[in-house]
Amino acid sequence: MRKDKKTFRVVALAAPLVMATMLAAPVSVNAADSIGLYWKAAPTNTAWVNSVGECWQGQDGEKLPPCTDTFVPHAPLVMRLLFELDRYQLNQIRNPQELRKLDDLIKEFQATPREEQVTIVGHTDKLGSLPHNQVLSENRAATIKQYMIDRGYPASAIREVKGVAWEGGNDVAADGAVIDLGPLENNPLRRRVVVTELGPEALQQYSQ
Structure with missing residues (x-):
């Protein structure tokens, strides 16, 4: 999601492709909207990938080969943030070093030309009422959102x-295996926040 002085060059390169795409098939957005879409995109050696992970091939004189690469999102980042009991603020995390994983992910995203889209989900253990823990888990997720924004991640x-x-269930490892977190009651492992990068299918759902 790198944004630098190359932005104007990206737009200049994108404009011919947008026009070619518009000629190839009807679209439901106007030219200005198309430019806005490609403002978040970037050219690669094989094709253009837009902000929702779609692969766009070149037309006519663009001389781009067919799209062959498949966008694979990162595995969910599970942060075992040991929040103090019934707490959600950054200064109430007993292992703040766990946030370095998120720092590394943000830096990795910022070094790419694509704008990675994510979700943030907060969790609690089963101590106290469901309504109370629902609000607590939402506050934990909101804390991490603000943390990301403060470090330059676009809202x-x-x-x-x-x-x-x-009620979020157990976590899933990178290989798809279910991670059993143990008991629901008074279990620090369940006081966590998960940041998930959205793949093409999920992005399509959010775009509808």
Whole structure:
């Protein structure tokens, strides 16, 4: 999601492709909207990828080969933030070093030309009422959202921020295996926040 002095060059390169795409098939947005879409995109060696992960091939004189690369999002980032009991502020995390994982992810995203879209979900353990923990989990997610924004992550790229209390279930590892977090009651492992990069299918759902 890098934004630098190359922005104007990107737009200049994007304009011919946008016009070619418009000629190739009807679209429901006007030219200005199309330019806005490609403002968030960037050329690669093989194709253009827009802000919702779609691969756009070149037309006529663009000389771009067919889109062959498939966008694969990062595995969900599960931060085992050991919030103090019934707390959600940054200074109430017993292991703040866990936030370095998020710092690394933000830097990685900022070094890419694509604008990565994410969701943030807060969790609690099962101690106290569901309504109380629902609000607590939402506050934990909101804390991480603000943390990301303070470090330069665009608010517009955070598609959803929510809490699920203890009803969020167990976590899933990068290989798809379910991680058993243990008991629901008074379990620090369940006081966590998960940041998930959205893949093409999920982005399409958020765009509808």
